[in-house]
Amino acid sequence: MNRLRAGWRWLAQRPLIIWFAAVGCYLLAVFHRTSLGVAGPLAAQRLDLSAGQLSSFVMLQLGVYAAMQVPAGILIDRFGPRRMLLTATLIMGSAQVLFSLVHSYPLALLARGLLGVGDAMTYISVLRLVAGWFPARRYPMMVGLTSLTGMLGNVVATVPLTLMLTDLGWGPTFAIAGGLSLGYALLLLRPAVAAPYREAESAAGPMGGREVLAQVKHAWTLPAGRLGFWIHLSTMAGPTVFAVLWGYPYLTQALGYSPGVASSLLMLLVFGGLIGNLMLGPVIARRPFIRGWLALIVAGLCLTGWLVLIGWPNGQPPVAVVVAVICVFSVGGPASGIGFMLARDYNPRHRISTATGLVNVGGFCGAVVMVFAVGQILDLVEPGAVTHTAAAYRWAFGAIALLTAFGIARMITWILRTRVHVLRAAARGEDVPVEIVPHRWDLLDTGEFRLVTGTKPGEVRFEDLSRRPVVDPSTDQRPAPVRREP
Numbered sequence: 001m002n003r004l005r006a007g008w009r010w011l012a013q014r015p016l017i018i019w020f021a022a023v024g025c026y027l028l029a030v031f032h033r034t035s036l037g038v039a040g041p042l043a044a045q046r047l048d049l050s051a052g053q054l055s056s057f058v059m060l061q062l063g064v065y066a067a068m069q070v071p072a073g074i075l076i077d078r079f080g081p082r083r084m085l086l087t088a089t090l091i092m093g094s095a096q097v098l099f100s101l102v103h104s105y106p107l108a109l110l111a112r113g114l115l116g117v118g119d120a121m122t123y124i125s126v127l128r129l130v131a132g133w134f135p136a137r138r139y140p141m142m143v144g145l146t147s148l149t150g151m152l153g154n155v156v157a158t159v160p161l162t163l164m165l166t167d168l169g170w171g172p173t174f175a176i177a178g179g180l181s182l183g184y185a186l187l188l189l190r191p192a193v194a195a196p197y198r199e200a201e202s203a204a205g206p207m208g209g210r211e212v213l214a215q216v217k218h219a220w221t222l223p224a225g226r227l228g229f230w231i232h233l234s235t236m237a238g239p240t241v242f243a244v245l246w247g248y249p250y251l252t253q254a255l256g257y258s259p260g261v262a263s264s265l266l267m268l269l270v271f272g273g274l275i276g277n278l279m280l281g282p283v284i285a286r287r288p289f290i291r292g293w294l295a296l297i298v299a300g301l302c303l304t305g306w307l308v309l310i311g312w313p314n315g316q317p318p319v320a321v322v323v324a325v326i327c328v329f330s331v332g333g334p335a336s337g338i339g340f341m342l343a344r345d346y347n348p349r350h351r352i353s354t355a356t357g358l359v360n361v362g363g364f365c366g367a368v369v370m371v372f373a374v375g376q377i378l379d380l381v382e383p384g385a386v387t388h389t390a391a392a393y394r395w396a397f398g399a400i401a402l403l404t405a406f407g408i409a410r411m412i413t414w415i416l417r418t419r420v421h422v423l424r425a426a427a428r429g430e431d432v433p434v435e436i437v438p439h440r441w442d443l444l445d446t447g448e449f450r451l452v453t454g455t456k457p458g459e460v461r462f463e464d465l466s467r468r469p470v471v472d473p474s475t476d477q478r479p480a481p482v483r484r485e486p
């Protein structure tokens with residue numbers, strides 16, 4: 001018996017088992033998050049909602065999620081990811097049970113808002129466990145696998161949920177969904193299964209408001225932190241808007257596709273995302289120094305996709321072009337994970353979740369702004385219309401293209417600044433998360449650095465002329481283990 005217990009305890013301390021227990025929470029979170037997709041029409045019937053009220057659920061959920069990212073990150077750094085996952089799972093379970101019971105719009109909004117609160121704590125808690133239990137070189141792959149598992153939650157929230165809603169009806173379906181999370185929380189409560197959190201990696205103790213603010217400021221002022229934010233926004237926000245709200249009406253109303261074709265095209269986003277998550281992780285793990293450029297390429301391709309949809313004559317691109325654009329959009333989510341890799345590599349362990357939360361604000365804040373802008377522009381161009389034409393969607397998608405282009409411009413700025421930051425640290429002989437090769441176009445401050453041209457053609461390096469420390473002076477540990485360019 002004792003042996004069995006010891007064996008169980010040993011198993012429960014394995015990083016993969018810990019990840020499985022944690023990622024189960026994320027799978028449930030995405031299932032709850034996306035459950036309104038197929039339940040939307042039934043919700044409109046049961047709660048007597050207009051289209052605008054229905055889309056306010058999406059806005060609220062995304063908005064609460066984005067607003068909660070920094071507080072959730074601070075709480076995870078303070079209390080550890082296991083406790084936060086437990087809290088999140090309990091909140092989401094209760095929110096879904098409440099949603100199963102309500103008959104009024106305000107109470108339904110309250111339930112969805114609560115769901116957003118729980119949801120906001122989940123993904124970054126899982127990533128914090130990954131950062132604590134897996135070596136740095138495995139992080140990109142685990143970020144991809146975590147996102148991939150979340151996408152399975154999205155799949156469960158389509159056909160199986162539709163079948164449940166048809167067979168069991170609204171109340172029992174959402175009560176069972178909530179019950180699943182409440183039951184899962186019991187699993188997290190068991191000390192042997194509970195992913196143990198290394199106390200040494202959490203914040204030293206209770207922090208005052210000023211100290212908390214200082215931590216957020218440090219995470220935000222780090223060039224790599226700002227780069228992560230803009231990567232997340234530029235790669236993920238637009239595709240998210242297409243997936244969660246405006247893609248389906250665009251395909252059916254503006255392009256005139258049947259509901260079946262439109263749903264199948266949206267499923268491409270899921271399949272492309274699955275492939276993207278599986279492929280990007282190993283590629284970035286082997287060549288971490290390409291990650292900033294890779295994110296820039298994906299963001300650029302997404303922007304091109306929007307411009308194609310907007311600029312195609314009459315706003316009616318052929319199906320093959322629409323499929324190609326959706327395939328490009330599907331890689332946006334996986335590429336946004338690069339932002340989390342930067343947060344993990346450039347921050348001390350006690351600040352990783354705060355920094356991860358800040359990165360995550362980018363994509364979700366961007367998505368809220370875009371969802372709102374598209375709705376407003378559609379109403380402005382065709383006031384009072386229930387369905388909208390391709391011309392109206394071209395104007396509305398212009399807002400998405402504009403914000404994505406702005407994000408890309410910020411990305412370029414912060415890629416260059418991050419390079420300066422890393423090159424300066426490397427010139428001083430400090431350990432850097434990723435070794436990069438300097439180029440003539442790197443914006444190094446010539447007052448402090450002197451360009452040294454090597455003997456081989458094209459060989460450049462920078463000599464440090466100052467003694468000022470450049471890697472985050474508040475960092476009380478080494479920023480992260482070094483991964484050298486092979």
Ligand SMILES: N[C@@H](Cc1c[nH]cn1)C(=O)NCC(=O)O
Binds near residue numbers: 123147148273337363
């Ligand atoms: N990177 C995304 C997840 C993703 C990956 N592929 C498609 N989507 C992300 O930021 N997720 C946060 C969350 O809470 O889901």
